[in-house]
Every structure is written in structure tokens, then in C-alpha cells.
Amino acid sequence: MVTVHIEGVPERRLGRSGPVTLAAKAFGAIPPTALVLLGVVSVQVGAAVAKQLFTQAGAAGTVTLRLLLAAVVLLLVWRPSLRLDRRTYAVIAGYGLVLGAMNLTFYQAIKHIPLGAAVTIEFLGPLAVAVLGSRRWLDGLWALLAAAGVLLLTRVDGGLALPGVLFALAAAVCWAGYILLAAALGSRTSDGKGLALAMVFGAALALPFGVAEAGTMLLDPVVLIAGAAVALLSSVIPYSLELEALRKIPPRVFGILMSLEPAVAALAGLILLHESLHPAQWVAVFCVVLASVGATRTARPEV
Structure with missing residues (x-):
């Protein structure tokens, strides 16, 4: 299992074998930067498709379907052993529950506010992980720029619905926890086995709400x-594209490209869901994008 941690973006777990790798090989001839951008687009199109499913299955029902289908696929691919010590199970359970909560709160957020606004607010989670703990004044400026962007986003043109903002902030906290717990999961499990079991916990958390x-x-x-389709667009395709891209470009370049997610989400919401943002809200989105790019580009390399 490859654990990818980029300053300002979430850790994603990408298998070395199986369907994900087979799918990635099909994109070998595409430039790596295009692969990352296609992955970002796929994730946000998946979110837009999910939002359209809300009228039939609801936000919680859509999350439940996504997590359950993902859990089934991962269990079939990795066939994890259940012979694990208690501390490993605790890490797996914690990771899975945070993953489930992140999806539940994010889908509730896009139920109330535009997709671009929700992703922009949620992006504060990985950005906070990237800058918290740093004593450099420059990182403090990036954090202030992101905070200013979110404040502008929520106050322009009558503001956003408060429940949506609160759910997006909760998703941001979960995303930060997801990043921190991913390192512990990677150190205690191998390949995709830990992720497969964690997905079961996430699906179990979502199931009562979905039913x-x-x-x-x-x-x-x-x-x-x-x-x-949501599971395919939100998981299988982007992970395959990212795995291929990470073989060819430095992680920091990958992180900068991933920082475009709020802007892509706003475009997906505009094109697929007809969710228009006020011009000042577009400025707010780009403030968060700029802060994430800046935090990623100027971060000290890990040793």
C-alpha cells in the first residue's frame, strides 16, 4: 500500500495490485498533470451525481450506498485477515468511523449549500493539518488568507445556509482526522487490507442513517x-489516475494540482447542478485555492 500525504491535501491509499492498477495502466500515455486534473474532475463530478441522487435516496442513503459498495469491492479484492491485535483494530475502527463521518457530514453539507462552497469550507481540514504546528510566519499568512476566503464565502449575497456551513466545517474536522489516522493505519496494516476493514466500519456507521x-x-x-456510478467516479477512477501520476511527478507538484479541488467543485456545481456563485464568492474560493497552493509550495520538505 502506498500512503500519499501531501501538505494541504488528504492522504489517499492506493493499492499496488488488482483492479486499480489495471485501470491505471490504461492511462499510461496521458501526461501526469492531466491525470491528476482528470482525477480531480472525476471526484467532483461524482459529488455532483451524488447530489442528484438525493431526491431518491437522500444524502445519508447515498453515502450508505457508496460506502457499502466500496467495502464489498475492497473486501473481495484484498480479503483481509481478522487475526489482528486490539490496538490495530482500534486504529482501523477509528479510521473507518472518521471516514464514514466525513462522508456523512459532507453530503449533508452539499444538501444545503452549493458544491463549490462546501468543498471550499471542507478544504480547511487538510490545510489546517499542513500549517498547524508550523512556527513560520508565512504559514500563518496562508492560514489567514484561507480564513478570510471562507468568511467572505459565507457572508456574500445573503450568506450560505447555516446548517450547510456547519456540516461542511464538521467534514473539515473529519478530513483532518482522516489524514492523521491514515499514518497510523499505514504503519499497522499492509496493502489495502486495513482500508478494506476500515471501510466496513464506515459503512456500518452510515447504514442506520441511510436506512x-x-x-x-x-x-x-x-x-x-x-x-x-458515484463509487466509480469518486473512488476507482481518481485513485487509478493518481497512482499513475505519482509515478511520474514529485509529490509536491501533485499537492499543488490537488489544491485546485475547490475551484473544480465550483465549476462542477455550476455546469452539472446549475449552482451559481456570486462573483465575490468565486474570489473567496480562489483565496482558499491560493492558500493551499502556497502552503504546499512553501512547506519544508519532510526528513
Whole structure:
């Protein structure tokens, strides 16, 4: 298993073998920067498709489908052993529960506010991980720029719905915890086995909420197909593209490209969901993008 940690972006776990690697080989001829950008687009298109599914399965139901399908696929691919010590199980459970909570809160956020706004606010999580603990004044400036961007985003044109903002902030906290727990998971498990078990915990957390909101709609063939599309767009395709790109470009370049996610999310919301942002809110989005790029570009290399 490759654990990817870039300053200002989340850690993502990419398998060395199996369907993900096979899919990645198909993109070998594409320039690595284009691979990363295509992955970013895929994630945000997946979120837009998920939001359109809310009318049938609800936000919690959509999350449940995504996590359950992902758990089934990962268990089939990795076939993890259950013979683990208690501390390893604790790490796996913690990681999975944070992953589930992150998805639940983020989908609730985009239920109330535009996709671009939700991703911008949520991006404060990985950005905080990148700058907290640093004593350099420059990192403090990046944090202030991001905070100013989010403040502007929430106050322009009557502001955003408070529940959506609060859910997005909760998702940001979960994203930060996800990054921190990923290192512990990587040190205690190998390949994708730990991730497969963690996904079970995440799905178990989401399941009661999904059943309560969607009920038998979760078994509807059309809803299941749409849920599979969300899982494909949000997980399989971007992870395959990122794995191939990381073989060819430095991690810091990867992190800078990933910092474009809030802007891409805003564009996806505009094109696919007809969610328009006020011009000042676009400025706010780019403030957060600039802060993330700056924090990634100027961060001290790890030793």
C-alpha cells in the first residue's frame, strides 16, 4: 500500500495490485498533470451525481450506498485477515468511523449549500493539518488568507445556509482526522487490507442513517446503479489516475494540482447542478485555492 500525504491535501491509499492498477495502466500515455486534473474532475463530478441522487435516496442513503459498495469491492479484492491485535483494530475502527463521518457530514453539507462552497469550507481540514504546528510566519499568512476566503464565502449575497456551513466545517474536522489516522493505519496494516476493514466500519456507521432516510429505496435497481456510478467516479477512477501520476511527478507538484479541488467543485456545481456563485464568492474560493497552493509550495520538505 502506498500512503500519499501531501501538505494541504488528504492522504489517499492506493493499492499496488488488482483492479486499480489495471485501470491505471490504461492511462499510461496521458501526461501526469492531466491525470491528476482528470482525477480531480472525476471526484467532483461524482459529488455532483451524488447530489442528484438525493431526491431518491437522500444524502445519508447515498453515502450508505457508496460506502457499502466500496467495502464489498475492497473486501473481495484484498480479503483481509481478522487475526489482528486490539490496538490495530482500534486504529482501523477509528479510521473507518472518521471516514464514514466525513462522508456523512459532507453530503449533508452539499444538501444545503452549493458544491463549490462546501468543498471550499471542507478544504480547511487538510490545510489546517499542513500549517498547524508550523512556527513560520508565512504559514500563518496562508492560514489567514484561507480564513478570510471562507468568511467572505459565507457572508456574500445573503450568506450560505447555516446548517450547510456547519456540516461542511464538521467534514473539515473529519478530513483532518482522516489524514492523521491514515499514518497510523499505514504503519499497522499492509496493502489495502486495513482500508478494506476500515471501510466496513464506515459503512456500518452510515447504514442506520441511510436506512432511516431511504428505507427500501436502497434496493431499487436504478438507485443501486447510480450509487455504483458515484463509487466509480469518486473512488476507482481518481485513485487509478493518481497512482499513475505519482509515478511520474514529485509529490509536491501533485499537492499543488490537488489544491485546485475547490475551484473544480465550483465549476462542477455550476455546469452539472446549475449552482451559481456570486462573483465575490468565486474570489473567496480562489483565496482558499491560493492558500493551499502556497502552503504546499512553501512547506519544508519532510526528513
